[in-house]
Amino acid sequence: MTATDAPAPVLTATGVTMRFGGLTAVHDVDLTVHHNEIVGLIGPNGAGKTTFFNCLTGLYTPTEGTVTYKSSALPPKPHLVTKAGIARTFQNIRLFANMTVLENVQVGRHTRTKEGLFSALLRGPAFRRAEKASEERAMELLAFTGLAPKRDHLARNLPYGEQRKLEIARALASDPGLLLLDEPTAGMNPQETRATEALVHAIRAQGTAVLVIEHDMRFIFTLCDRVAVLVQGEKLTEGTADTVQADERVIAAYLGTPFEGAPGEEEAAEVAAAEARTEETQEGDQR
Numbered sequence: 001m002t003a004t005d006a007p008a009p010v011l012t013a014t015g016v017t018m019r020f021g022g023l024t025a026v027h028d029v030d031l032t033v034h035h036n037e038i039v040g041l042i043g044p045n046g047a048g049k050t051t052f053f054n055c056l057t058g059l060y061t062p063t064e065g066t067v068t069y070k071s072s073a074l075p076p077k078p079h080l081v082t083k084a085g086i087a088r089t090f091q092n093i094r095l096f097a098n099m100t101v102l103e104n105v106q107v108g109r110h111t112r113t114k115e116g117l118f119s120a121l122l123r124g125p126a127f128r129r130a131e132k133a134s135e136e137r138a139m140e141l142l143a144f145t146g147l148a149p150k151r152d153h154l155a156r157n158l159p160y161g162e163q164r165k166l167e168i169a170r171a172l173a174s175d176p177g178l179l180l181l182d183e184p185t186a187g188m189n190p191q192e193t194r195a196t197e198a199l200v201h202a203i204r205a206q207g208t209a210v211l212v213i214e215h216d217m218r219f220i221f222t223l224c225d226r227v228a229v230l231v232q233g234e235k236l237t238e239g240t241a242d243t244v245q246a247d248e249r250v251i252a253a254y255l256g257t258p259f260e261g262a263p264g265e266e267e268a269a270e271v272a273a274a275e276a277r278t279e280e281t282q283e284g285d286q287r
């Protein structure tokens with residue numbers, strides 16, 4: 001395949017900045033996800049990872065910068081972004097607790113069904129056909145995620161690890177080209193974490209690219225083809241697991257040690273200089 005006929009990246013974020021009042025949570029971040037890629041996004045607490053995700057899913061409109069999905073600009077609303085082909089899970093699980101496992105997945109399917117309100121109210125043959133197809137697809141996804149035996153359980157009665165899986169099944173119900181996972185293994189035991197790793201590989205094998213935020217470094221470095229590191233809202237570096245793990249600036253960022261060229265270093269130097277001036281003045285006053 002030549003460079004000219006290579007497909008456009010699934011996701012291209014360029015110069016994404018997100019400010020909340022005076023706080024810049026994400027600053028000038030570029031990120032690309034290609035077809036069949038699993039990309040990791042890591043960074044210390046408060047680095048801006050979830051805010052960046054929210055900019056990719058229409059939850060926030062970036063203050064500056066652009067996001068395209070398969071070369072088209074993102075639509076401005078989350079449900080339109082899902083319809084366009086980007087699905088996500090949340091850091092804090094957001095299931096319909098009092099619906100069954102199957103119903104939760106069917107809800108995730110609604111962006112792909114054409115049946116409107118009247119059709120649903122009349123429950124005519126077209127509606128019943130659509131409902132049957134939706135149930136079949138939902139059952140396929142439950143089988144894929146290992147939840148088929150739990151189809152009639154209420155979501156709130158599932159163990160935590162299975163609730164996370166159900167969130168993934170529901171996100172997959174919209175047939176996404178890109179799946180964003182926000183801390184998919186949070187609260188999981190090592191066995192569940194390994195199963196999630198296998199599930200993400202299977203999702204990629206079915207043709208969905210994946211961008212994943214996770215604090216579990218072992219999970220990220222085993223799973224991802226490429227890892228980007230956010231620190232204080234800026235992208236510090238990105239590369240293969242080996243490159244990123246060997247980068248002293250990444251280690252320093254996690255340990256909280258300043259490093260050369262660290263985002264915010266200029267501000268830190270200004271603060272240090274101001275403190276030094278204050279100390280000099282105080283010493284002068286005491287003399």
Ligand SMILES: Nc1ncnc2c1ncn2[C@@H]1O[C@H](COP(=O)(O)OP(=O)(O)OP(=O)(O)O)[C@@H](O)[C@H]1O
Nearest residue numbers: 020023024025043044045046047048049050051052
């Ligand atoms: N809606 C908001 N309004 C104001 N500030 C916000 C908002 N959302 C996030 N922030 C701030 O933006 C910064 C980045 O937060 P964010 O949650 O994106 O980080 P994170 O890397 O996902 O952190 P964690 O790993 O702890 O989940 C933090 O300082 C946070 O307090």
